Amino acid sequence: MLIGYARTSTAEQEAGLEAQHRDLSAAGVEKLFSEQVSSVDAAKRAQLEAALDYLREGDCLVVTRLDRLARSVAHLLTLVERIEAKGAGLRILNMGVDTSTPTGKLMLTMLGGVAEFERAIMLERQREGIAKAKAEGKYKGRKPTAQAHGDNVRELKAAGRSVPEIIEETGVSRASVYRLLRSDR
Incomplete structure (x- = not known):
């Protein structure tokens, strides 16, 4: 078969x-x-x-x-x-x-x-291209998505929402929610 x-x-x-x-x-x-x-x-x-x-x-x-x-x-x-x-x-x-x-x-x-x-050659070229772009100030990396929701996460927590509720509403991962809340201390 x-x-x-x-x-x-x-x-x-x-x-x-x-x-x-x-x-x-x-x-x-x-x-x-x-x-x-x-x-x-x-x-x-x-x-x-x-x-x-x-x-x-x-x-x-x-x-x-x-x-x-x-x-x-x-x-x-x-x-x-x-x-x-x-x-x-x-x-x-x-x-x-x-x-x-x-x-x-x-x-x-x-x-x-x-x-x-x-594949190894392709990844090597990719790394070289990223390094060159960074050196020229053209590469910023991936946009930090959790940081964009930071204010919303803090507001929801201040309003008494639980972490699972915050995750559900914002789509931010559990680890990122805790990281954002820990950074406020």
């Missing part, structure tokens, strides 16, 4: 998720697991875990691209090991890689290394 897994990092990437669904269906996927969560939050990837748990001997996990599954070679190899322990395989559509063959396993390891290298 072909088991599909689709992922985008954010809810705003709906078109990307739909494209993955389309490509996985065209590949003959019979059961599809899908989520919108950053791969960095590996512990929160419930649908990936569900897909891996669902795999049985002879099944194949299918993804459209390697970066939808893993961000590092170490993580990729751990996932492949789990998949193979179940007697299943992994297929990556855009690379034409299938780990049910020795050549497919070799190619996956090599391509995973290249993908990790590309």
